[in-house]
Amino acid sequence: MFGLIGHLTSLEHAHSVADAFGYGPYATQGLDLWCSAPPQFVEHFHVTSITGQTIEGKYIESAFLPEMLIKRRIKAAIRKILNAMAFAQKNNLNITALGGFSSIIFEEFNLKENRQVRNVSLEFDRFTTGNTHTAYIICRQVEQASAKLGIDLSQATVAICGATGDIGSAVCRWLDRKTDTQELFLIARNKERLQRLQDELGRGKIMGLEEALPEADIIVWVASMPKGVEINAETLKKPCLIIDGGYPKNLDTKIKHPDVHILKGGIVEHSLDIDWKIMETVNMDVPSRQMFACFAEAILLEFEQWHTNFSWGRNQITVTKMEQIGEASVKHGLQPLLSW
Known part of the structure; x- marks a missing residue:
């Protein structure tokens, strides 16, 4: 099973989806209280390849908000990402993509030095930034x-x-x-x-x-x-x-x-529908087909059983690895978004 770690785009966005995402008590609360919100599973879904293969995935809401960076809640932002990663690992996800600001925070603040998160020793080969596919x-x-x-x-x-x-x-x-x-x-x-x-x-x-x-x-x-x-x-x-x-x-x-x-x-478009709701919250035009390419990388790694940190570190992406993930992308029915 694979995982996707994501976050909402703003405090206003968080308020609008709090009930649906299981954060009801935070629905009208300010940033200070959101800093204490824990990561949690929001959705469990299946993805089918055009090859006929079907895999399972889970979306993890990290409860990180971009305002945490703007308003100098850096420690809270770091804690959010590390806690979400530990949550994914504790739930035995094979490979998990760090979506949105998650991978940026991980790299910018050198979070690989923070392997221990309470009683969890992070295994970084379980995570990918998704940047190669992006x-x-x-x-x-x-x-x-x-x-x-x-x-x-x-x-x-x-x-x-x-x-x-x-x-x-x-x-x-x-x-x-x-x-x-x-x-x-x-x-x-x-x-x-x-x-x-x-x-x-x-x-x-x-x-x-x-x-x-x-x-x-x-x-x-x-x-x-x-x-x-x-x-x-x-x-x-x-x-x-x-x-x-x-x-x-x-x-x-x-x-x-x-x-x-x-x-x-x-942004990629899948050839087959995916029965999930998470892409509706980020206003994808066709939420049953479209997704961020970084998320799609975790899906491809699970399809191919490449359970490794395929994208990791700054400026380590090679043309060879782009070709490799690109071939898997085409194989399983993903296409670049081309409509404006």
């Missing part, structure tokens, strides 16, 4: 959606915002080695990491956001939006393809133009 799906979205819009990659410039992150760097490697993309713009805050990435690739221009975006045919956004930054659609190329790989995926509410096409990045 990066693969974003790359396939770039390839397929650009063709749909008539954008020729061999003549195109792709700007990667968040290029030095785990997913961003993997996208850069794929575009460099698997496509004939003409130009890569590398955008991130850490100049030292940018230089290392440029050296690794042997190409790519290190650029700032304001100078890069108007020159890009395709923008892959896999970073948080800096405070005070707004993107003026009038300054972008027409047509322009934007892959919104952030979380929550909200660029379509910030940028409005008929020739700027915004695709929800890192």
Whole structure:
């Protein structure tokens, strides 16, 4: 059996689904009380592959809220993720994906140094960030959606915002080695990491956001939006393809133009229905078919019986592993979301 560790998008979101998620006593409570809410199973479901194989999974709500990071409840955020992982392990889940901010918190705060969670010694090979499959799906979205819009990659410039992150760097490697993309713009805050990435690739221009975006045919956004930054659609190329790989995926509410096409990045569609409710709470357009690619990685690992931390650590994703998880993705009936 596999697991999915997720979280809600805001305190307001948490209030709206508290009763359905089994957090009734917290339905009208403030952030301080939510910091004490325990992880728990919200849903038990089955997923069937187009091969005919069926597996079981459980969704674990971690009770983490993004406001915990914004309002300096860092210790609470860390505790939420570690407790959810310990809960998954105690319930004997073979492989569990860390969804949303869970994997980011794990990496940023080096939680692998916190193996002991009360009476549970975490076995990290039971967990995956899901980032390899997410990066693969974003790359396939770039390839397929650009063709749909008539954008020729061999003549195109792709700007990667968040290029030095785990997913961003993997996208850069794929575009460099698997496509004939003409130009890569590398955008991130850490100049030292940018230089290392440029050296690794042997190409790519290190650029700032304001100078890069108007020159890009395709923008892959896999970073948080800096405070005070707004993107003026009038300054972008027409047509322009934007892959919104952030979380929550909200660029379509910030940028409005008929020739700027915004695709929800890192979302997959399954060929068969899944009888679950969790994707309704994150407003998937077709919740019985669509899911985050990071969650789908745990599903694929369970189908293939690859019970290992397939995605783990910063900037460890290789093109070879992207191809491996990509083959499993196709085999079991998953496709990149291509509608906007």
